[in-house]
Amino acid sequence: MDNKGLLMINTGNGKGKTTSALGLALRSLGHQLPVCMIQFIKGSWDYGELKSSERFKDILDYFVVGHGFTWKTDNIEEDKKAARDGWELAKSVISEAKHHLIILDELTYALNYGMIDITEAVFVFKHKPEDMHIMITGRNAPSEIIEIADLVTEMKEIRHPYKSGIEAQKGIEW
Amino acid sequence: MDNKGLLMINTGNGKGKTTSALGLALRSLGHQLPVCMIQFIKGSWDYGELKSSERFKDILDYFVVGHGFTWKTDNIEEDKKAARDGWELAKSVISEAKHHLIILDELTYALNYGMIDITEAVFVFKHKPEDMHIMITGRNAPSEIIEIADLVTEMKEIRHPYKSGIEAQKGIEW
Numbered sequence: 195m196d197n198k199g200l201l202m203i204n205t206g207n208g209k210g211k212t213t214s215a216l217g218l219a220l221r222s223l224g225h226q227l228p229v230c231m232i233q234f235i236k237g238s239w240d241y242g243e244l245k246s247s248e249r250f251k252d253i254l255d256y257f258v259v260g261h262g263f264t265w266k267t268d269n270i271e272e273d274k275k276a277a278r279d280g281w282e283l284a285k286s287v288i289s290e291a292k293h294h295l296i297i298l299d300e301l302t303y304a305l306n307y308g309m310i311d312i313t314e315a316v317f318v319f320k321h322k323p324e325d326m327h328i329m330i331t332g333r334n335a336p337s338e339i340i341e342i343a344d345l346v347t348e349m350k351e352i353r354h355p356y357k358s359g360i361e362a363q364k365g366i367e368w
Numbered sequence: 369m370d371n372k373g374l375l376m377i378n379t380g381n382g383k384g385k386t387t388s389a390l391g392l393a394l395r396s397l398g399h400q401l402p403v404c405m406i407q408f409i410k411g412s413w414d415y416g417e418l419k420s421s422e423r424f425k426d427i428l429d430y431f432v433v434g435h436g437f438t439w440k441t442d443n444i445e446e447d448k449k450a451a452r453d454g455w456e457l458a459k460s461v462i463s464e465a466k467h468h469l470i471i472l473d474e475l476t477y478a479l480n481y482g483m484i485d486i487t488e489a490v491f492v493f494k495h496k497p498e499d500m501h502i503m504i505t506g507r508n509a510p511s512e513i514i515e516i517a518d519l520v521t522e523m524k525e526i527r528h529p530y531k532s533g534i535e536a537q538k539g540i541e542w
Contacts, residue, residue, distance in 0.1 A: 204384065208521040213391030214384035217417070220394070221387070224416030242398030243391070249423045340526070347382040352520035 199326040200344040201319050205302065205335035208349035215297045215329045216243055219254065222327075227294035228253045230287050234280050234332075235260040235300040255293070257283060260300070277309035284318075291323040302332025305339070312338050373500040374518040375493050379476065379509035382523035389471045389503045390417060393428065396501075401468035402427045404461050408454050408506075409434040409474040429467070431457060434474065451483035458492075465497040476506025479513070486512050 202218075204211035219229045231247075236258050247254055259280030260273075284298055304310045316338050322328055330339065340346050376392075378385040393403045405421075410432050421428055433454030434447075458472055478484045490512050496502055504513065514520050 206524070209519065210378065210384060210388035210391075210521050210523070213395070214388035214523075215391070216394055217384075217387030217390035220390055220420040221414055221416035224414075224419030224421075226419075227416075240395055240398075242395035242401075245398030245400075246394040246424075247398075250420075345383065346526035347384050348524040348526050349384070349388075350380070350522040350524055352514070352522050 199322065199324060199328070201322070201342060202327065202329045202345040202347075203335045203340060203343045204329065204331045204347050204349060205333060205340075206348035206350050207333060208351035210349045211331040211333075212299055214347075214349070215299060215331050218329060219295060219297060222295045223250045223253055225294075226253060228255070228292060229295045229297070230255040230293040231257070231297045231299060232280055232284050232287070233258045233260060233299045234277060234304050255287075259283060274309045277304035277307075280304070281310045281315075288318060288322055288326065288328070291326060293326065295327040295329065297329045297331070300332045301330050302335050302339075305336050306334055312336055315339065316342060373496065373498060373502070375496070375516060376501065376503045376519040376521075377509045377514060377517045378503065378505045378521050378523060379507060379514075380522035380524050381507060382525040384523045385505040385507075386473055388521075388523070389473060389505050392503060393469060393471060396469045397424045397427055399468075400427060402429070402466060403469045403471070404429040404467040405431070405471040405473060406454055406458050406461070407432045407434060407473045408451060408478050429461075433457065448483045451478035451481075454478070455484045455489075462492060462496055462500065462502070465500060467500065469501040469503065471503045471505070474506045475504050476509050476513075479510050480508055486510055489513065490516060 204214055219231065222229050231254065233256075247256055257280075259276050281304070284296070284301075287293065287296060301310075305312055305315060319328060319339065320342055335346070378388055393405065396403050403424075405428065407430075421430055431454075433450050455478070458470070458475075461467065461470060475484075479486055479489060493502060493513070494516055509520070
């Protein structure tokens with residue numbers, strides 16, 4: 195069981211799924227272990243996170259494949275293509291086995307919308323390199339992926355400022 | 369409601385409370401907004417996180433006030449003193465109003481063990497500088513603090529690798 199890589203999921207309707215993955219990346223980066231982040235929805239990492247990640251560009255590979263949170267009928271083919279391109283990229287990065295941690299940010303949406311085949315995804319995760327950690331984030335993680343995961347954390351919203359009418363805050367929400 | 373600072377809590381028995389706070393710090397730091405982190409239990413930030421945080425030493429103030437996860441009878445007076453010193457530091461940093469975000473990491477333990485007076489804590493948080501964000505982390509956040517918070521997230525463990533006997537992983541768990 196030495197140095198076994200974990201399949202991890204951050205799911206739930208609360209804050210902190212992506213942010214916690216970012217913190218996890220920092221742990222690896224601090225050890226000088228390379229990290230790859232693939233963001234399936236544009237905008238889930240904010241400007242501040244992007245600027246911060248520049249301080250790690252020597253060992254952090256960062257890709258945005260999504261087109262933003264649209265899911266509008268007129269963009270569906272484009273969204274599907276982006277999700278599939280992102281998945282091809284993810285598979286190739288996983289098989290290269292160069293990274294200590296791969297973050298597939300907001301992957302659950304593409305799985306839930308049937309843009310990525312879930313059976314193939316399960317196969318890929320089950321056969322990932324032994325010592326590689328993979329973190330998947332997003333709401334409503336599919337049960338097929340939860341089933342094979344080593345660590346699943348549900349971020350549950352107990353109280354949210356939007357509900358009391360406070361606007362998004364610079365450096366906190368964006 | 370412009371630029372109102374939030375009182376935030378990450379609680380629950382799952383992973384990601386501190387890690388998510390660290391991610392939140394990155395958002396602020398990327399905006400060049402100063403952050404102060406006070407760690408009430410030594411070891412809740414790991415070596416990797418410490419090394420990573422060095423890349424931000426120009427705008428990140430970092431303090432460790434706790435003595436580790438002991439709570440042993442022979443150390444109780446020392447632990448109490450550490451918690452109280454940390455709380456005095458926190459109050460002074462809050463009143464200085466120099467930081468965009470202050471993280472009080474694992475503060476809940478000191479509150480739950482009665483090392484810090486909860487009535488005073490509620491008063492301090494209620495009267496924090498208007499545009500300052502404060503993030504409190506730790507299990508079993510007291511209801512008095514939850515009551516006045518703007519955002520409370522419960523990190524809930526659904527599946528944990530320790531339960532299937534996997535050891536802590538370098539760069540992930542420590």
